[in-house]
Amino acid sequence: MATAMMTEARRFIPERLQEFCTAVFMKAGARPEDAAQMARALVFADLRGVDTHGLIRLPMYVRTLKSGGMDVRATVSVIRDQGPTALLDGHNGISYVSAGRAMELAIAKAREFGVGAVGLRNAGHIGALAFFSTYALEHRMIGFAGSNTTPLLAPTGGTVPLLGHNPWSVAVPTGGDTPVVLDMANSTVARGKIRLAAVKGEKIPLGWAFNKRGEPTTDPEEAMDGGFLTPMGGYKGYGITLLISILCGLLTGARLDSEIPDLEAADRPKEMGQFFMALKIEAFVPFEEFSRRINEVIHALRNSPKAAGVERIYVPGEIEHRCAEERRRNGIPEHPNIVKAANEVARELGVPPLE
C-alpha cells in the first residue's frame, strides 16, 4: 500500500470513513446523530460499489448543509398518522434523516399491522435507495423505498423531459443466501455513462439516449446537448417512472418532478417526495417456509445453464452484496481525487484529513 501510485485507489476501513464523514457533517452544522446517519448512507454506497453515491458526494452535501439547501435544524413532523399509513413532513431537513425516520415508521407499522406505508414530503436527495429498503431485512420484512427526482425522462413520443428517472428499491430477506435487493432508476442507463462516453470520444449504443428532437442517437455529445435519456424498456419504463412520480410526488403532496431543482443547486431546498413501504412476511406465510423456498429459487437461477462467456448468474443486489463483503474485509478503495476533494472540505472545516 505504501508504494501505491498517486493515481491508484487507496483503501480505508469503513469505520474510518464513517468517523471522518460524521466529523465533517457535524462541522457543517449537522447534529451528531444526523451527521452519523448521513455518513452511514455514504459508507453504505461505497461499501456496495455504488461509488457514485459515496464519499464523492461529500463536498456537495457540505455545500447543501452550509447554504441552507438542507436545514440542519429541521425536525420531521407528522401530518397524518392512522393505523398502517402515515404522511410525514421533512421540512427540507437532512434528507437521509427524514427518509430514515419514514422507513423506520413503515417498519414499526408493519410490525403492528403486517404492512406499513409512509409518505414523506419536503424531502431531499437520498442517493442509493437500497440504503432504506434494506432497513426491512433484519425485521423479516420486504422493504420498498422510492423517490421522485428532477426531470430527466420525456414521455414516450415527447421531446421534453418532464419526469424524473425516479429511483426505487425493493429488498427481500432470504434468511440465508444474499438478500434480493433491486435498486434502480427508470432510465436505460445513468447519465454518467453518457458523460463518460463523451469524455472518451466513444459512441453510445442505440437505445440509451435521444437528441433534442427526440430522435435516437449514438452520439453522446448530441445526447448531452439538449437531449435526454431513454426510459428502460421504452413505454413500459415511461409508465413505471410516472407511477413512482405519482406515489412519491403526488400522494405525498410534494413537488412534481418538473418542479424539482437539480441536485447541484446546493442552496435550493428540493421539496422532493418519497414513499416507503414494509410488508411483514409472517403476515402471509411462515418465514421458515418463505426462506427455504426463496433460497431454492436463488439456487436454481444461479445453477441454471449459462450463455457463452457468462461466468456467473446473479440475483439482484448480489454483486453489491459480495462487493460489500470484500470491502469490509479489505477496506473501501477511494480514488485519490475523491480523497483530495473530501480532504479540502475537511481542512476548511478543521477536521483532520483522511490519510
Place this chain on the structure above:
Amino acid sequence: MATAMMTEARRFIPERLQEFCTAVFMKAGARPEDAAQMARALVFADLRGVDTHGLIRLPMYVRTLKSGGMDVRATVSVIRDQGPTALLDGHNGISYVSAGRAMELAIAKAREFGVGAVGLRNAGHIGALAFFSTYALEHRMIGFAGSNTTPLLAPTGGTVPLLGHNPWSVAVPTGGDTPVVLDMANSTVARGKIRLAAVKGEKIPLGWAFNKRGEPTTDPEEAMDGGFLTPMGGYKGYGITLLISILCGLLTGARLDSEIPDLEAADRPKEMGQFFMALKIEAFVPFEEFSRRINEVIHALRNSPKAAGVERIYVPGEIEHRCAEERRRNGIPEHPNIVKAANEVARELGVPPLE
C-alpha cells in the same frame, strides 16, 4: 354491416357478449354469478382492445372448466386475515372469481385501514390484470394486481427460462381525465408478436428474443425453437419479474413460476399465486388536491412538444380507455374466426350462437 365481407370483423354490443359468454360458462358448469364474472373479464379486455384476452379465450376457458383445470364447485377460503393483510386460498376454482374476491378484500381493508394487501394461492390465469387493479378506481384508491406465470424469461446470463413474465398492473384514479392504468408483463414484447413475425416470414428486431443458446436473434423461428423472450430493460426487467414472482408465488405459498403448467394444459390446475393491494388516497392527501395535480401532470405530458411523426402523447392506459369508449358506442369488433370458434363451443353446449 349487412354487406360486410366474411373476413371483416363484426361488431357486437358489450351486453350481448356478456350475455353470451355468461350462458356458455354456465353450461360449462360455472355458477351463474361466477360465469358472469368470467364474462365481465373477457368483455373488459375486448372493450379495451386487449383482444388477446377477450372472446378469443372462451374455448380455452370452457375446456378448462369442463376438464377440471378449474374446479367450478370450489369456493375461496381464508387462510389468514389480520388487520390490513390477508391470505386467501382459491382452491383452483374459477380464477377470475378468486382474484375478484382478493381484490375486493384488499379494497375493503384499504377503506378501513388506508391500505390493504391480500395474497392468493391456488389461483389461475386471469388475463388482463387491469381488470382487477381498476376495481380500486371508483373507491378513490390506487390498485395493484400481480400474478406469477408459467416460465418464459431466463435470468440475465442464463439460457433456461425459469421465471414467468409475471404481469402486473397499477391503476390510479384521476377524478377527471382518463385514469392512469399501467398493465404490463416484464418481457420486452409478448410471445404473440414473435409468432406473428414467424407466420409472416418477417425478421424480429434485435432485443426481442434469444435463441436457445442465449444469443440475441432476429430470426423468429430460431426464437421459437427453444429460444426465449428478453426481459424488458435487460437486467432491470429480470429483477422486476423476480420481485413479482416473490410477491405472488413465494409470499402466498403458491407454486414457483417454474412449476406452473402452460396455460394451454387446460385440465391441469395451475396453483399460481397472485397479490393485490389497494391504497386509499385520502389516507395521505385530500382527493381533490390529488385529482387537481394529477390532471395537471397529464395535461403537461400530453401538451409537451412531440417528436417528428408523433400525433399524440398518451398516459398509460389511455389508448385502452379511448378504445373502450369507442367500442361502447359502436360495438366490439370480433374477427369471424373468433366468433366461429366461440359459436362451435356454444353449439356443443346448447347455447344460442352469436349472430
